[in-house]
Amino acid sequence: MANDDFEKLVREAARIIASSQSSVALTGAGISVESDIPPFRGKHGLWERYDPEEYAHITSPRKDPGKVWQMLGELLLICRDAQPNEAHNSLARLEKMNLLDGIITQNIDGLHQKAGSNEVVEFHGGNSTMSCMECGTQYHTKELSLEIIPPRCECGGVLRPDFVFFGEAIPHSCIERSIKLASNCEVMIIIGTTGIVVPSAQMPYLAKSTGAVLIEINPEKSAFSDIVDIFIQGKAAETMKSIMSNIKS
Numbered sequence: 231m232a233n234d235d236f237e238k239l240v241r242e243a244a245r246i247i248a249s250s251q252s253s254v255a256l257t258g259a260g261i262s263v264e265s266d267i268p269p270f271r272g273k274h275g276l277w278e279r280y281d282p283e284e285y286a287h288i289t290s291p292r293k294d295p296g297k298v299w300q301m302l303g304e305l306l307l308i309c310r311d312a313q314p315n316e317a318h319n320s321l322a323r324l325e326k327m328n329l330l331d332g333i334i335t336q337n338i339d340g341l342h343q344k345a346g347s348n349e350v351v352e353f354h355g356g357n358s359t360m361s362c363m364e365c366g367t368q369y370h371t372k373e374l375s376l377e378i379i380p381p382r383c384e385c386g387g388v389l390r391p392d393f394v395f396f397g398e399a400i401p402h403s404c405i406e407r408s409i410k411l412a413s414n415c416e417v418m419i420i421i422g423t424t425g426i427v428v429p430s431a432q433m434p435y436l437a438k439s440t441g442a443v444l445i446e447i448n449p450e451k452s453a454f455s456d457i458v459d460i461f462i463q464g465k466a467a468e469t470m471k472s473i474m475s476n477i478k479s
């Protein structure tokens with residue numbers, strides 16, 4: 231994209247966000263790439279090395295906990311060390327400026343909360359807690375050592391992170407909160423997602439059907455790019471930084 235076009239679209243996006251009564255963000259793995267967390271798909275994606283059918287299906291942790299915990303341990307340690315980037319920070323600032331009602335994130339990395347966002351729906355669960363697969367006891371991840379895997383409950387059962395695995399239902403409360411946010415917003419900012427995983431991918435369609443303006447930020451086209459009103463071809467952190475400096479000026 232030519233620089234002039236980028237600047238023009240960024241200014242337009244900033245104007246729309248600043249003048250709206252209610253914006254909502256839908257985020258995916260791409261927003262955390264500049265925080266050094268690998269995406270799932272594409273080059274260097276996690277699913278390039280780990281087949282999701284084998285490692286991320288609801289049956290996977292029970293079938294072969296040792297194997298699945300190699301991937302989970304790697305991911306959790308990356309998330310533990312990762313820091314929010316300018317895109318996460320910008321969304322947190324927008325919330326404080328009363329320009330953002332909430333974030334629907336598909337990410338389990340916790341970076342929106344680390345950045346200071348309060349209204350975050352973790353559509354695919356989060357990394358802050360784990361549960362025993364035998365007795366259901368829940369633990370705070372930060373209290374557990376991830377040096378020895380798989381981590382175990384006091385009862386001897388293997389723990390699993392409270393992510394939503396493939397084949398597992400999205401918690402009802404997350405669906406409800408997301409539908410409320412998506413159907414009431416005037417603007418939806420879609421950042422760094424392929425838009426191919428449902429039901430999270432239905433949220434922009436819901437927002438659009440109730441009249442919201444859709445703004446997308448992604449270096450590549452996604453499943454949403456043909457229905458959005460503004461597509462900004464760019465990385466999350468640099469694009470959000472530019473949008474914020476336009477909102478402030």
Ligand code: APR
Nearest residue numbers: 258259260263269270271336422423424425427450465466
């Ligand atoms: N800034 C913004 N977007 C980026 C960046 C970046 N720096 N780098 C990559 N992207 C975009 C890619 O172009 C792609 O559209 O981020 C997206 C990453 O795609 P995925 O890894 O498939 O992530 P996502 O769409 O969020 O995955 C959805 O699939 O595997 C499941 O549960 C997992 O939540 C995940 C869901």
